[in-house]
Amino acid sequence: MSSVCHHNRFIPGFLCICLMLVFVLLASGCTQPAATPPVVTPALNTTPAPPPAQTTPGVVEGKQMVTLTEADNGKTTEITQNTRFAVALAENPTTGFMWNATLSPGLELQSSDFSQRPAAPNMVGVGGTRTWIILAKNTGNQTFSAVYRRSWEPVTGNETAYSTNIRVVSI
Numbered sequence: 001m002s003s004v005c006h007h008n009r010f011i012p013g014f015l016c017i018c019l020m021l022v023f024v025l026l027a028s029g030c031t032q033p034a035a036t037p038p039v040v041t042p043a044l045n046t047t048p049a050p051p052p053a054q055t056t057p058g059v060v061e062g063k064q065m066v067t068l069t070e071a072d073n074g075k076t077t078e079i080t081q082n083t084r085f086a087v088a089l090a091e092n093p094t095t096g097f098m099w100n101a102t103l104s105p106g107l108e109l110q111s112s113d114f115s116q117r118p119a120a121p122n123m124v125g126v127g128g129t130r131t132w133i134i135l136a137k138n139t140g141n142q143t144f145s146a147v148y149r150r151s152w153e154p155v156t157g158n159e160t161a162y163s164t165n166i167r168v169v170s171i
Helices: 013-030
Strands: 076-080 083-091 097-103 107-116 128-136 140-150 160-169
Touching: 076 083, 083 097, 083 140, 083 160, 097 107, 097 128, 107 140, 128 140
Parallel strands: 076 160
Antiparallel strands: 083 128, 097 140, 107 128, 140 160
């Protein structure tokens, strides 16, 4: 029997066999394939997906929402009954100035939100837009009005004011 170990007189046969066994064990451990996760194939869904939820800002019931701005101050706008519309005005509450809005009884406030303009991180004193979402509930002439002022200061009559007329028409 010819082996590598017999050529070397300093290594006893027993040690040579042990080294060969260690080599075989190491080699066999390295050649086993790695465990792979099972492949899962999803079942085909033959049911059509429901239409996506309405997520487009400013769009209601498939129609573009009317948004009134500073440019509509003093004007009259016609809105269909039971339709929502928006009023969006510049505001900077960090200075204490905020809009104090009043709606005639035929208009119903749905929400009032402030959205700050984009600014550098940690920047203070940044203004934005106050947006009211309003439902035109009752037909006839309605009014949205607002005064831009600091709540703790007395009313002088020189405050910035906004007023728009809403003519609510039946469907």
